[in-house]
Amino acid sequence: MSATILVTGGAGFIGSHSVDQLLSEGHHVRVLDNFSSGKKRNLPEHPRLEIVTGDVRNRADVDRAMDGVERCLHLAAQVSVARSVSHPDESAQHNVMGTLQVLHAACRHGLSRVVYASSAAVYGTPENLPLSEGARLRPLSPYGLEKWINERYASLQHQLHGLSTLGFRYFNVYGPRQDPQSPYAGVIALFVDALRHNRSPTVFGDGGQTRDFVFVADVARMNARALFSEHQGVCNLATGKASSLLDLIAALNTLLESQQVPRFDAPRSEDIRHSLGATARLHKWFGLKEPRSLEDGLKALIEHDARWTAQGPQEGQMA
Ligand code: UD1
DSSP states (O other): OOOEEEEETTTSHHHHHHHHHHHHTTOEEEEEEOOSSOOGGGSOOOTTEEEEEOOTTOHHHHHHHHTTOSEEEEOOOOOOHHHHHHOHHHHHIIIIIHHHHHHHHHHHTTOSEEEEEEEGGGTOSOSSSSBOTTSOOOOSSHHHHHHHHHHHHHHHHHHHHOOOEEEEEEOEEEOTTOOTTSTTOOHHHHHHHHHHTTOOOEEESSSOOEEOEEEHHHHHHHHHHHHTSOOOEEEEEOOSOOEEHHHHHHHHHHHTTOOOOOEEEOOOTTOOSBOOBOOHHHHHHHOOOSOOOHHHHHHHHHHHHHHHHHHOHHHHSOO
């Protein structure tokens, strides 16, 4: 059955893939985006897609966007961990007050469900791996703390008003449309860009640090699935598999038929060594049994980039 779904931040990286997924499932989608980092070119021309330019911090904008909507995927955020450290007030305005506007509006408009972006950043330095949802939360940045506050607000709105919510703790999401030029670009976007331009990738530290890399199309599928489930609370969105940066460079060299050797630089302060998500809850609640392997995901990313270069953005979009 088709529904009308609001996607805040729908022109961004994860947002635009989620919009594609929801449209492919036959839903009507409304995007609310202020286009500060999201891009119109990330979105398709589609008869069931409506775009509202506005800001989640603005009550009138959120009211306008939520009118007639049944479910909401809330992804609009200030996504830079570094910026949250240098500008914590501005970051909290976006990430805490923006989310509060969305949750409160969802209650006023009688929405049946809100799925929102939390982050593995809520965990901070792990005590044990893999990180399960019950692990102690010790965020290392205002960004991580803001996401944790959002989880608490969502749970409180459930308790006070019966609003059904699910927060996904995204691990390291990668895939097409992640902009390597952005100051917040993830390591995969940066490494692919370096290798494609015959540059050495810069590794901060010894390259032995590991991450749980999740392909964005899997994230989009899980977002869509969660919107139509009843599960309440938080859930990791991870693959349960760890890859080191050196593994990553080796895989990319094979796929791109290059032989780049990394340039090693000082480790980032506050960098964590290992990150790996437990996936039992994700499997049980949302059935992501076989997430895309890193190799397959990298292949899809590289093929997408090649099409984009050859044909331009519209034809380059992923199905
Ligand atoms: C990621 C998320 C962040 C989230 C955090 C939670 C991204 C872009 N960031 O941060 O939003 O809060 O997980 O755990 O997904 N690196 C290099 N060379 C580079 C770039 C990065 O060696 O050119 C290293 C970093 O030092 C780090 C690893 O690669 O060790 C991953 O970095 P990055 O992609 O920025 O993600 P996280 O720091 O894990």
